[in-house]
Amino acid sequence: MSIEIQDLHVRYGEQVAVSGLSLTVPEGSCFGLLGPNGAGKSSTIRCIATTQAPTSGTIRVGGKDVATEGAAVRALLGVVPQGLAVYDGLTVQQNLRIFGGLYGLEGAKLAERVKWGLELSQLGAHATKKAVELSGGMKRRLNIAAALLHDPKILIFDEPTAGVDPQSRNHIFETVRALHAEGRTVVYTTHYMEEVEALCDRVAIVDHGKLAACDALPALLARAAPTGFHVTLKAPxxxxxxxxxxxxxxxxxxxxxxxxxxxxxxxxxxxxxxxxDAS
Ligand SMILES: Nc1ncnc2c1ncn2[C@@H]1O[C@H](COP(=O)(O)OP(=O)(O)OP(=O)(O)O)[C@@H](O)[C@H]1O
Ligand SMILES: [Mg+2]
Known part of the structure; x- marks a missing residue:
């Protein structure tokens, strides 16, 4: 399942957020979407997720048009938004049940996926705690599990490790890696370059709403002229x-x-x- 974006424009009044962005996320890739603050990453993701309509341009997810086949697109996608989207007044378990229900899960299937979500987030011991009582890192983990309950084929993470401690960060990182290894397509946005180097096989860099580069990670790294060299002399x-x-x-x-x-x-x-002894 690929994502194809063509000539995407997003404007908020006078503010241009995305300006003619075209890129393809190939099926099965782990795709890093990078760019400075305000580059237009989250706006692009919201358009892919169908939570926002583009000003112009087309996006196809697994061949489905976001403009005309929204429900089919949403069934394919698991989107973990940059801002936390959980219900503070509900418990961890209730949150998972609500999100599962929104994706059309019910009965035994819903119960099974809620159990999966508790395991994925490692929040089993906190299942009856209200979300408001969770730490930031725990909330992030709940946010991720909630977005993936319907077992989507394409996962989009918008800064999933922002502001979490090294333990939660590592857990989230390993979760993404495992989900990708199982064959899912992943789009991963972060400001931590080392995460992208360790995780992604392909990287797009956007700046001012435009594509600055899109390439396989090794090819992208090869573009930057190195400043450090390791030279070994044959003789001291x-x-x-x-x-x-x-x-x-x-x-x-x-x-x-x-x-x-x-x-x-x-x-x-x-x-x-x-x-x-020779002398
Ligand atoms: N709902 C909105 N209303 C008005 N302007 C917006 C809105 N959302 C984003 N913008 C503007 O659009 C531009 C792109 O924002 P966007 O959130 O897409 O960038 P981003 O690359 O995700 O940045 P960050 O790394 O800070 O998350 C910014 O100038 C931002 O101020
Ligand atoms: Mg953003």
Whole structure:
């Protein structure tokens, strides 16, 4: 199940949020959607999720048009919104039941998925606590489970790890990784680049509502000229010499650090490399 966005525009009055965005999220990919604050990521996600109508442009989810086949699109998608969307006055279990019901689950199937949601979020011990009593990280985990109860084929996470502690962050991260490994297509938005490097195979960077780059992760990384190099000399040389020769070659050096200095290398440097029993 892929997502195809073509020439998407989103405006809020005079404010342009998305300006001619076209991109494809291939089936089975784990797709990082990156961009600075205000780049238009959440606006794009809301249009995919059918919770907001684009100003213009088309979006197809698994071949279904968001404009005309909203219900079919919503059945394919699990969207974890950036803002927490749980009912504070209801318990963890009640929240899961309500969201399951919204997706049309009932009876034994609903009970089974609520149990799955409690396991996924590891909130089983807090099932009867009201959402208002949960910590931020626990609420995030509930938010995620609630959005995935109907076992959707495509999962969209809008900054799922923002403001959570390392334990919850790790749990959320591993959850996303496992769900992707089971064959689901994932769109993942975050400001933590290391999460994207560890998780995503394809990355789009949007800026000012436009696509700045969209490529496989290794290809995208290869575009940035490196500033650090690891050079190994065939024979030992004084650090000052190496530095001087690199400078003479015209490089503007920030740091040249020596490596591989062992007691053995110091010993050999001081006593020479020739065999003693040969002399
Ligand atoms: N409901 C709204 N009404 C008016 N302007 C909005 C609305 N939602 C978003 N915007 C504006 O649209 C632009 C894009 O916002 P959006 O939330 O899509 O960006 P984002 O990439 O998700 O940013 P962030 O990383 O901060 O979540 C911003 O200038 C924002 O102020
Ligand atoms: Mg956002």
């Amino acid at each position: 040389a004084p650090l000052a010499d190496v530095r001087a020769r690199l400078e003479a070659a015209g490089f503007d050096l920030a740091e040249v650090a020596a490596e591989g200095r062992t007691l053995e290398s110091a010993f050999l440097e001081l006593t020479g490399r020739g065999l003693r």
